[in-house]
Amino acid sequence: MKIDELQTPALLVEQSVLQANLDTMAAAHPGARLRPHVKAHKCTELARRQDAVGHHGFTCATIREVEGMAAAGLGTDLLLANEVLDARRLGVLVAAGHRVTVAVDSAETVAAAADGGVREVVVDVNVGLPRCGCTPAEAGRIADLARGRGLAVRGAMGYEGHLMMAQPAAEQARLTEEAMALLLAAHADVGGELVSAGGTGTYAVNTWATEIQAGSYALMDTAYAELGLPFGHALSLLATVLSTGTAGETPYAVADVGLKSLGMDHGNPTIADGQVWFCSDEHTTFGAAELSGAELPTVGQRVRVLPAHVDPTVALHEAMWLVDGEEVLQRWPVDLRGW
Incomplete structure (x- = not known):
């Protein structure tokens, strides 16, 4: 897969x-x-x-x-x-x-x-x-x-x-x-x-x-990454762009991750070449990062979202997928969830 x-x-x-x-x-x-x-x-x-x-x-x-x-x-x-x-x-x-x-x-x-x-x-x-x-x-x-x-x-x-x-x-x-x-x-x-x-x-x-x-x-997250620790971002949240639009003259895109799939207590998630505006229940709205020169993704494109706090993010999901680049290797249940 x-x-x-x-x-x-x-x-x-x-x-x-x-x-x-x-x-x-x-x-x-x-x-x-x-x-x-x-x-x-x-x-x-x-x-x-x-x-x-x-x-x-x-x-x-x-x-x-x-x-x-x-x-x-x-x-x-x-x-x-x-x-x-x-x-x-x-x-x-x-x-x-x-x-x-x-x-x-x-x-x-x-x-x-x-x-x-x-x-x-x-x-x-x-x-x-x-x-x-x-x-x-x-x-x-x-x-x-x-x-x-x-x-x-x-x-x-x-x-x-x-x-x-x-x-x-x-x-x-x-x-x-x-x-x-x-x-x-x-x-x-x-x-x-x-x-x-x-x-x-x-x-x-x-x-x-x-x-x-x-x-x-x-797994790491963006909060700990700010400390310059020798650990990489092993975990990301794969999202799909569902919609695009403009606010005034500023274009934006909307991905299908939000408060119900991200731990938000350490702040907004991060998207490469993007500037996250805000997160709502099921969505993250983001624009192009200033001076990045990158174009916003179009509807249907996938983006990788890096959470600010890994622990509560993982707890919101039933499984994680072990991958090697574009290849899916295994499905790992998040089997220690719940009380």
């Missing part, structure tokens, strides 16, 4: 770029030094590619992701880097022989883990992002509560998500060191072998964590 035969909108993953991204990260963080985050792609076939380059432990954001990874035979070491108040579905997986660790940050989440049949936890610490996580000072107490309930405490986790896009690089490194100082202080009270942190934006500067939870590096 050729990509022109696909119904649009369609997620495309360029095989050579994907493999280069996986190999680049594996060289930087081999083996257990990286715990890839599957929330970025929600696809067990892509996770198999990560496993193939030596990354056998994975980070998950939802119980559904944990279940799907275990069902795919990728349950060697799964970390649910999120708090849950009903861990019974995780306990079923543990009883079936999968290794599942869950984040805890309170007496309530410790009780949920123990009551649900989970046997291992990490203490989640707030290192500057006001989301989940206990204060560093509380981490030791939470670890003691967990051990008191018979749970094994594997270590501490703290996500410096507020620093993923921080610039310049020297300032990002300084702020990351401050965040990790909080996590290391907490870990001294918690114990365990894991200091789990990091993401695609800080993978190169976070030298304090024992494992990095990066995920977006595999």
